[in-house]
Amino acid sequence: SQQGEEDPQALSIQEGENATMNCSYKTSINNLQWYRQNSGRGLVHLILIRSNEREKHSGRLRVTLDTSKKSSSLLITASRAADTASYFCATDAHSNSGYALNFGKGTSLLVTP
Amino acid sequence: NAGVMQNPRHLVRRRGQEARLRCSPMKGHSHVYWYRQLPEEGLKFMVYLQKENIIDESGMPKERFSAEFPKEGPSILRIQQVVRGDSAAYFCASSPGEGANVLTFGAGSRLTVL
Numbered sequence: 543s544q545q546g547e548e549d550p551q552a553l554s555i556q557e558g559e560n561a562t563m564n565c566s567y568k569t570s571i572n573n574l575q576w577y578r579q580n581s582g583r584g585l586v587h588l589i590l591i592r593s594n595e596r597e598k599h600s601g602r603l604r605v606t607l608d609t610s611k612k613s614s615s616l617l618i619t620a621s622r623a624a625d626t627a628s629y630f631c632a633t634d635a636h637s638n639s640g641y642a643l644n645f646g647k648g649t650s651l652l653v654t655p
Numbered sequence: 656n657a658g659v660m661q662n663p664r665h666l667v668r669r670r671g672q673e674a675r676l677r678c679s680p681m682k683g684h685s686h687v688y689w690y691r692q693l694p695e696e697g698l699k700f701m702v703y704l705q706k707e708n709i710i711d712e713s714g715m716p717k718e719r720f721s722a723e724f725p726k727e728g729p730s731i732l733r734i735q736q737v738v739r740g741d742s743a744a745y746f747c748a749s750s751p752g753e754g755a756n757v758l759t760f761g762a763g764s765r766l767t768v769l
Contacts, residue, residue, distance in 0.1 A: 584748075
């Protein structure tokens with residue numbers, strides 16, 4: 543079942559602005575990940591944050607995790623046209639004897655020059 | 656390092672035919688995952704496999720769909736007697752093992768059922 547839900551569904555900003563996307567989930571997790579998907583392509587892993595971490599940075603990306611609210615946010619600073627893509631959060635859910643990631647429906651980001 | 660290879664990239668089938676989608680995981684990865692993505696939707700988990708074992712198939716439809724990951728060769732997602740509702744992009748991902756699974760995705764196979 544889908545665990546994460548991203549918000550907003552779509553976001554349009556201009557180059558140079560910051561983009562913030564949110565993700566809410568329902569059950570306890572071990573970690574939360576963010577992925578990016580360009581149109582017609584596969585997903586690419588961006589960043590992983592563990593349940594005992596509150597914030598993580600990678601280049602222009604900043605991810606926060608609030609386990610008490612079961613939510614995460616992805617901030618892209620100083621956005622570029624090349625950041626245009628769909629962004630998905632993914633949470634792990636224990637299954638039988640392994641872990642499968644569950645993805646939300648994504649936020650579609652459009653960055654205009 | 657070729658990454659996760661999926662083929663075919665595009666597949667067209669008529670209703671009632673069979674579709675076979677293949678996935679070769681990244682070198683060194685022994686875990687394979689299949690996901691389905693409908694237009695404007697997120698990825699829905701279908702099945703998680705290790706070599707010769709299905710670990711979790713809770714996302715697989717009960718009928719017509721099957722998956723395998725043999726000792727030798729790629730993982731296969733097989734859809735029998737396809738219907739129009741099976742039209743979607745099917746993505747394969749792989750990971751080196753359990754735990755904090757960072758998935759490496761293939762480019763996807765786009766199935767169109769006429």
